[in-house]
Amino acid sequence: MLGLVATLVAAAPAAAQDGRAVFDARCASCHALSADAPAAAGPHLAGLAGRRIGGDPAFDYSPALREAQGTWDAARLDRFLTDPEEMFPGLWMGGNGIAQAAQRRAVVDFLTGR
Ligand code: HEC
Incomplete structure (x- = not known):
């Protein structure tokens, strides 16, 4: 019985990363998920997979993102x-990355529809 509990507890962190929950906790204060949401501190992130970097026409990006080339994909x-x-040196995102790989992967999957 104790062994079973220990196994469940050990398995929980890897399985419990819910991309939407991580997004809500770490990103939603600055980023909306739809193009017609009210203006926020950051660009909206709707349809991010395949979208041009710096591609929210309503958002006033930093030079770092305005001059960036390419499109977003999961990698x-x-x-x-x-x-x-x-x-992107000079980015205006205040260091809001995600150091923890499992959490990061969950958010990437959530935002790119993987
Ligand atoms: C404190 C506000 C804030 C938080 C929190 C934040 N961001 Fe941002 N984000 C920004 C801003 C502002 C920009 C635009 C930066 C620029 O122009 O240099 C941006 C840009 C981006 C871009 C580039 C979008 C594009 O159109 O090319 C992505 C992707 C992104 N953020 C994802 C995230 C994710 C995922 C999280 C959560 C882990 C997050 N951000 C947390 C403010 C934030």
């Missing part, structure tokens, strides 16, 4: 969230 988003300012 790029994972690298971005590992250390946002490392990927």
Whole structure:
């Protein structure tokens, strides 16, 4: 019985990463998930997979993101969230990456529909 409890407790952290919950806790204060949401501190993140970097036409991006090339996909988003300012020096996101890999992956999956 004790062994079973220990097994369940040990398994919980890996299984319990819910991308929406992590997004709500760590990102939703600045980012909306729909294009017609009221203006927020950050750009909306609707349809992020395949979207151009700096691609919310209503948002006034930093030069770092205005001048960036390419589109978002899961691999790029994972690298971005590992250390946002490392990927885009001069970024205006206040160090709000996700250091913990399982949490980061859950958010990436949630935002790119994986
Ligand atoms: C304190 C507010 C804030 C928080 C919290 C925050 N962001 Fe941001 N985010 C921003 C701002 C502001 C920008 C635009 C930065 C710029 O123009 O340099 C941005 C940009 C982005 C972009 C680039 C969007 C594009 O259109 O190219 C992505 C992706 C992103 N954030 C994801 C996230 C995720 C995922 C989280 C949660 C882990 C998060 N952000 C947390 C403020 C925030």
